[in-house]
Amino acid sequence: MVQLHQKHIPVHIRCQVCAIADESIYHALVGCYFAVQCWKTWDPGIQINEEMEFNVWLEGSLNVKTKKQRAEIVTLCWAIWLARNEVVWNKKAMMVNRVDAGAKEYLTQWNEAQVKSFKVSLQPWADGDGVVSWVKPQQNS
Ligand SMILES: [Zn+2]
Structure with missing residues (x-):
């Protein structure tokens, strides 16, 4: 909200979660009391x-x-x-747990996706594999 306000968008800059401080990015993801509780848990x-x-x-x-800690920090920012x-959008209560x-x-899930190896076939299409190719139409004579 602070960023929008700086760009002259008419918004209320007060945090919609705590209504105590202005909603900067830092406040929303780190300093707001709810975010602080989440950081203490992790x-x-x-x-x-x-x-x-x-x-x-x-930074x-x-x-x-x-x-591992960097991944946790970024993930928790995302989750918060x-x-x-x-x-803000669905009027749901925020719950730390x-x-x-x-x-x-x-x-x-992200960590599991990082260790799985995917073998990609680099072989070109072969005749009879079901692939249909474009063929130049025959010219009328
Ligand atoms: Zn707040």
Whole structure:
């Protein structure tokens, strides 16, 4: 909302979850009380500071973590964003355990997808494999 307001879009910039602070990206994904509860549940070792630029926070958080922790940080940001959208657009209650479970499930599926190897056939189509090719029509004589 803060970003929209800066672009002169007439919106209320107050956070729709807590109604205490302005809804910056950092506040929505890290500093809002709901986000703080989610981060405490996961505890990937991030710092939660006073209001700051999200990109500065993210860069600092990702630079000093392991690959596993970086994946957790990005996944939890995504899960918190989805939960906030459910509040704003569908008027659903935000529940930390639901965000926690959804993020862990998503991360598990993502990790499993990373280790599976897919063998792609590089062989060209062969005669008789069912492929129909375009054929130049015969000219009328
Ligand atoms: Zn808030």
